[in-house]
Amino acid sequence: MVGCGLQYPNHLKSIILRRRTAVLTIQPFDFQSRTRFVFGGGSIERVGELAAELRSACVLVVSDRGIMEAGHDAAAIKSLQDAGLRVESFHDFAENPTSAMVDAGVRKAAEVKPDLLVGLGGGSSMDCCKGINFVYSCGGRIHDYHGVGKATCDLLPMIAIPTTSGTGSEAQSFALISDAETHVKMPCGDPRAACRIAILDPQLTLTQPHQVTALTGIDALSHAIETQVTLRRNAISTTYSRRAFGLLANSFSRVLSEPNDLDARSEMQLGACFAGMAIENSMLGAAHATANPLTARYNITHGQAVGLMLPAVVRLNGSILNQEGHGAWYSDLVNDLDQNSSTTRVSHSDAPQHLAAMIETWLDQAGLAQSLDQLQIPRSDIESLSQDAMTQWTGTFNPVPLDVDRCRGLYESVAKD
Known part of the structure; x- marks a missing residue:
């Protein structure tokens, strides 16, 4: 070994040096999975059994009214009650839960x-539940937990049961709560907010309306x-990112055209969960930074807003990343x-455009808008949107540094069809 008295020829020394340099480019990570994942059709029926394993006596179920109408709420409550637990429910919140909704949940x-x-x-149910947990367990108000690591004590154990395939909140230690007055989204994260158990039951996702699936x-x-x-x-985050993308890309078009395809629904749910685990170990970027002001200012649904911005961001990042190697x-x-397959591999230089075109095809299939004009957002607001985007935390993790000019360019590139 080098450094132990052995001598190597110069050509081998250069190879060893290159390999050492390559290893040093791998980013360090500190990874611990804090969540137990239970996957399978009908697994919601195990929530009572799993709650009993946590030695619980009284459960507060946080679910929106649409979940009640679909019957999922009743199924969970029955399982919990059959296990001998006292069960209460909280439903007074909506999409993009606000600080006021969290306050109402804390009172409950x-x-x-x-x-x-x-x-x-x-994601709204799971984020609202986490927000309630922060404030009920540690006191104060949800604004006190804006940021990372702000919890002052252990939180109550939480079981997450996603009924959509989107946010991956069940795999994250973050809650995204909007300020009730300013509508600014506040990411509140702490390792102690991670769910103790996540139940992934793909049968629950069959009841999603087409628009929610999209x-x-x-x-x-x-x-x-x-x-x-x-x-x-x-190395951890990219493992989850790549596996998540493969599952989602393989199944998204299928669930749009064949909504009762349980295999496709299963792949979507697992893909969304793995993407949530990728977020937990990586972060998000400019597409979310530029999407959030659209939601805050115009109440554009998050999936629509981020879908609008994503192809432009991929093209921007790709052009710079290719230059940087x-x-x-x-x-x-x-x-x-x-x-x-036997398909010719896409080159590094062509990949960003290829990926952006794939996203645009999915947006077409989903029937989502692809311009500010379609969303009736005036181009005169681009300057203020750009300023708002610069305040978004997620933008600081984008591989290409954001400035007002780049944000303005992203919005201008999606201004019209």
């Missing part, structure tokens, strides 16, 4: 005094794509899809 929790929380539904699917795809290229990307970052995603 104060009445119920639960020792376990269950977040049942889409919007949440685009959101999940954006997570897989953005986490692949952030400044915090590492990181062209493989996007091509890895694209070429993973063709590894079992």
Whole structure:
């Protein structure tokens, strides 16, 4: 070994040096999976059994009213009650949960005094549940937990049961809560907010309306794509990003055209979960940074907003990453899809455009808008949108540094069809 008295020829020394240099380019990571994942059709029926394993006596189920109408709420409550637990419910929140909705949930929790929380539904249900957990467990208000690592004590154990295939919140230690007055999104993250158990039951996703399937699917795809290229990307995150993208890209068109295809629904749910795990170990980028102001200012649904911005961001990032020698970052995603076919591999330089075109095809299939004009957002607002985008935390992780000019360019590139 080098350094142990052995001498190597010069050509071998150069190879060893290159290999050492290559190893040093791998980003360090600190990874621990804090969540137990239970996957399978009908697995919602195990929630009572799993809650009992946590030695719980009283459960607060946080689910939106659409989940009640679909019957999922009743199924979870029956399983919990059959296990001998006292169960109460909180439903007074909506999409993009706000600080006021969290406050209402905390008041409910104060009445119920639960020792376990269950977040049942889409990302809004799970995020609202986490937000309630922060404030009920540690006191104060949700604004106190804006950022990372702000929890002052252990939180209640939480079981997440996603009914959509989008945010991957079940795999993350973050809650995304909007300020009730300013509508600014506040990411609140702490390792202690990670769910103790996530139940992935693909049968629950069969009841999603077509539009929800479309919007949440685009959101999940954006997570897989953005986490692949952030400044915090590492060996763990890219493993999840690439696997998530493969599952989602293989199944998204299928669930749009064949909504009862349970295999496709299963792939979408697992893909969204893996993308959530990628976020937990990486972060998001410019597509989310430029999408969030569209949601805050015009109430554009998140999946629509991020879908609108994603192709432009891929093209921007790709042009710079290729110049910097990181062209493989996007091509890895694209070429993973063709590894079992005879299709010619997409080059590093062509991959960003190829990927952006794929996203646009999915947006077409989903029936989503692809311009500010279609969303009736005036181009005169681009300057203020650009300023807002610069305040977004996710933008700081984009592989290409954002400035007002670049944000303005992204919005201008999607201004019209």
